[in-house]
Amino acid sequence: xxxxxxxxxxxxxxxxxxxxxxxxxxxxxxxxxxxxxxxxxxxxxxxxxxxxxxxxxxxxxxxxxxxxxxxxxxxxxxxxxxxxxxxxxxxxxxxxxxxxxxxxxxxxxxxxxxxxxxxxxxxxxxxxxxxxxxxxxxxxxxxxxxxxxxxxxxxxxxxxxxxxxxxxxxxxxxxxxxxxxxxxxxxxxxxxxxxxxxxxxxxx
Amino acid sequence: xxxxxxxxxxxxxxxxxxxxxxxxxxxxxxxxxxxxxxxxxxxxxxxxxxxxxxxxxxxxxxxxxxxxxxxxxxxxxxxxxxxxxxxxxxxxxxxxxxxxxxxxxxxxxxxxxxxxxxxxxxxxxxxxxxxxxxxxxxxxxxxxxxxxxxxxxxxxxxxxxxxxxxxxxxxxxxxxxxxxxxxxxxxxxxxxxxxxxxxxxxxx
Numbered sequence: 001x002x003x004x005x006x007x008x009x010x011x012x013x014x015x016x017x018x019x020x021x022x023x024x025x026x027x028x029x030x031x032x033x034x035x036x037x038x039x040x041x042x043x044x045x046x047x048x049x050x051x052x053x054x055x056x057x058x059x060x061x062x063x064x065x066x067x068x069x070x071x072x073x074x075x076x077x078x079x080x081x082x083x084x085x086x087x088x089x090x091x092x093x094x095x096x097x098x099x100x101x102x103x104x105x106x107x108x109x110x111x112x113x114x115x116x117x118x119x120x121x122x123x124x125x126x127x128x129x130x131x132x133x134x135x136x137x138x139x140x141x142x143x144x145x146x147x148x149x150x151x152x153x154x155x156x157x158x159x160x161x162x163x164x165x166x167x168x169x170x171x172x173x174x175x176x177x178x179x180x181x182x183x184x185x186x187x188x189x190x191x192x193x194x195x196x197x198x199x200x201x202x203x204x
Numbered sequence: 205x206x207x208x209x210x211x212x213x214x215x216x217x218x219x220x221x222x223x224x225x226x227x228x229x230x231x232x233x234x235x236x237x238x239x240x241x242x243x244x245x246x247x248x249x250x251x252x253x254x255x256x257x258x259x260x261x262x263x264x265x266x267x268x269x270x271x272x273x274x275x276x277x278x279x280x281x282x283x284x285x286x287x288x289x290x291x292x293x294x295x296x297x298x299x300x301x302x303x304x305x306x307x308x309x310x311x312x313x314x315x316x317x318x319x320x321x322x323x324x325x326x327x328x329x330x331x332x333x334x335x336x337x338x339x340x341x342x343x344x345x346x347x348x349x350x351x352x353x354x355x356x357x358x359x360x361x362x363x364x365x366x367x368x369x370x371x372x373x374x375x376x377x378x379x380x381x382x383x384x385x386x387x388x389x390x391x392x393x394x395x396x397x398x399x400x401x402x403x404x405x406x407x408x
Contacts, residue, residue, distance in 0.1 A: 084275070
């Protein structure tokens with residue numbers, strides 16, 4: 001019997017939470033390994049490319065959170081029913097991750113003195129650009145990102161929603177009712193609802 | 205008859221060149237639309253998410269270069285023969301793009317005064333971390349990134365090689381013979397060789 005896949009990340013939601021959403025949705029048994037920040041410097045050289053999350057599966061250590069989401073999503077029909085649908089789902093997923101990365105860079109990598117100016121650009125330019133486009137796409141696709149049905153892009157977005165708000169310290173969903181409704185729909189899926197109720201409480 | 209897909213980017217290689225490699229390898233007819241930098245400010249508000257490259261296909265405008273590579277790669281067997289192979293290919297592709305993004309941020313977004321320090325970190329830390337891991341993976345996979353056979357991750361890497369060197373202004377492949385050999389192998393594929401010989405000469 002193959003070992004359970006092991007997901008390794010910090011004790012945060014961040015880039016791992018969308019994977020957890022897809023794993024929980026898919027009812028996959030996995031180890032949710034959470035390392036402490038103080039152990040990271042020792043662990044980092046042992047991780048390929050020195051970045052988390054990783055997934056240990058089939059004797060290999062795989063990086064890249066979106067690739068991991070897609071892998072499990074395929075098994076439950078959330079990665080597209082044809083190549084063109086998969087393309088649209090993949091494009092949305094990478095776009096959500098681009099915004100998450102921009103917000104993460106602001107939080108983790110921007111010098112304190114530059115943070116207010118950077119927060120303003122995110123709030124008045126980047127976030128409105130992304131969210132107004134998300135809203136347009138959600139309107140055209142009956143409240144989901146692609147073709148009016150649930151995909152891993154929707155799970156990824158909902159699994160990142162809280163991170164957006166917690167880092168930015170304002171409700172980034174205000175004025176974007178379809179984006180907000182999508183997060184609520186995902187959070188009302190029985191398995192996701194159950195996960196959100198029992199998951200560890202963390203800072204981010 | 206459906207219109208030819210239209211790829212829109214700047215008159216650079218950058219993030220579009222891997223798509224062009226996959227399209228050329230796949231013998232897909234496409235329009236290689238190249239916009240001038242001075243026209244960008246006018247065009248930007250009309251582009252979803254305000255970023256290039258985009259692909260117009262089936263009446264939609266799709267963003268995200270790696271998703272577009274994967275879409276065409278699937279049609280010619282370069283995106284994995286099963287889900288686990290696809291996962292490994294996708295993870296390498298996203299990792300190459302992470303390094304490309306870091307190098308692009310250095311080039312386009314770092315204030316001049318900070319560039320020497322940032323270049324040093326890239327040269328002595330980031331690039332060795334990525335390339336030593338690439339080299340290890342290539343050794344384990346008979347000179348390709350996944351399972352000893354060509355995939356779109358190899359095309360993406362080879363289509364980015366020149367960008368790495370041109371931006372960093374040193375041979376990032378020095379000391380990494382398998383990475384260098386992979387680029388040569390890809391550039392010796394007949395359709396890629398023909399493309400590289402006839403493609404527009406550009407700065408980046």
